[in-house]
Amino acid sequence: MSDNIIQLNGDLIKHDLKNPVRSSVEETLNALPDKEADELVNAGKYERSEERQGYRSGHYKRHFQTTAGEVELNVPKLKGVPFETAIIECYRRRESSLEEALIEMYLAGVSVRRAEDITEALRGTKVSPSTISNLNKKAYEHIEKWRTRPLSGRYPYVYADGVCLKRSRGGEIQNVSVLVAIGVNEDGCREITGAAEGMKEDKESWRSFFVWLKQRGLCGVHLIIGDRNPGMPETIPEVFPDARYQRCTVHFYRNIFSVTPRSKMKAVAMMLKAIHAQESKESAREKAAQVAEKLKEMKLSTAAKKLTEGIEETLTYMDFPIRHWSRI
Numbered sequence: 001m002s003d004n005i006i007q008l009n010g011d012l013i014k015h016d017l018k019n020p021v022r023s024s025v026e027e028t029l030n031a032l033p034d035k036e037a038d039e040l041v042n043a044g045k046y047e048r049s050e051e052r053q054g055y056r057s058g059h060y061k062r063h064f065q066t067t068a069g070e071v072e073l074n075v076p077k078l079k080g081v082p083f084e085t086a087i088i089e090c091y092r093r094r095e096s097s098l099e100e101a102l103i104e105m106y107l108a109g110v111s112v113r114r115a116e117d118i119t120e121a122l123r124g125t126k127v128s129p130s131t132i133s134n135l136n137k138k139a140y141e142h143i144e145k146w147r148t149r150p151l152s153g154r155y156p157y158v159y160a161d162g163v164c165l166k167r168s169r170g171g172e173i174q175n176v177s178v179l180v181a182i183g184v185n186e187d188g189c190r191e192i193t194g195a196a197e198g199m200k201e202d203k204e205s206w207r208s209f210f211v212w213l214k215q216r217g218l219c220g221v222h223l224i225i226g227d228r229n230p231g232m233p234e235t236i237p238e239v240f241p242d243a244r245y246q247r248c249t250v251h252f253y254r255n256i257f258s259v260t261p262r263s264k265m266k267a268v269a270m271m272l273k274a275i276h277a278q279e280s281k282e283s284a285r286e287k288a289a290q291v292a293e294k295l296k297e298m299k300l301s302t303a304a305k306k307l308t309e310g311i312e313e314t315l316t317y318m319d320f321p322i323r324h325w326s327r328i
Contacts (some may be wrong), residue, residue: 011316013021019282033074033076034076043144058076058077059076059077061073061074061075062075063133068193086133102115102135103136103139111130115132116132134150147194149193149216150216151183151193151213151216151217151219154183154185154186154219155185155193155220155221156184156220156221156222157181157183157221157222157223157224157225157324157327158182158184158193158218158221158224158225158243159181159224159225160180160182160206160226160232161226161227162179162180162200162201162226162229163177163180164176164177164178176197177197177199178195179195179199179205179209180194180195181193181194181209181218181222184327186220190320193213193218194212194213194218196208196212201230202231203230203232204231205231206231206232206235207231207235207238207239210235210236210239210240210296211239214239221240221242221243222242222243222320223243223244223245223250223316223317223328224236224244224245224246225245225247225317226246227248227251228247228248228251228252228310228313232245233245240280244327245316246313246314246317247310247313247314247316248328249276249314252311252313253269253272255306255310256268256272256303256306259300259302259306260303262299264298264307268295268303272291272307275287275288276289276314281318281319284311284318285311285312285315287313288308289306292304314328
């Protein structure tokens, strides 16, 4: 093999090619606004004509980012007629799309450094960290406006729960508690009606959360569905006196499974589901009593006690239209 191998400097070639391409793009873009101005004025530079609609008054400079690099536009200024070049509008849309993409990347957890690399690949130059920071502020403004928006209409059913999320702050992963409410309006459509960060799943937090929802217009609530979080069932009558509480059956089952041996879990699960498969609340109560006795016979007295104490909260949905049962 020959030792005389030609070495190509990719970065140098990229740089040497980029300058003439950028210059060509800049020259082409600058020719277009002048042509638009001529058509708008209905006369060329220094041309005397009765059909003239306005007069030129120099230029102003605009800078745009393209995939070939930053270019400088000399935009004509006109007197007597408004002028907006389609070139500027085109790049405004492109810049707006790029901003939206950067915000989406940030919310998806893409690092600032990675976002810089992506923007360099898309438009030839890196976006600065300060630009990303400003865009994030815009995103938070929109999120906060949505989060605190007034609620209109009635929401007969509301699902409420607390979720724990992870957030990166200063390179450190933190746990963040968020209370969330999803309302079902009278058309049957679900909508996130509230999300509040930094609250705990205790009585005071649930009261503050429900009061906040009510102040924003949440009304017409007949049923609130959720896990038996500490304080939630007690707080609901205080804030929404006409609303009732429905305990999540899945969490209720899990609570009973926690004191059930794995070998008997499948049989217990079938018995529990049979309770909620009844056609009426009276039948469900009777079935629950039978299941409780069966659990005692299986030497599962603790599970039987949990069933007896908690079953009534899981049957509230049976007082509502039967066609809604499978959803609530």
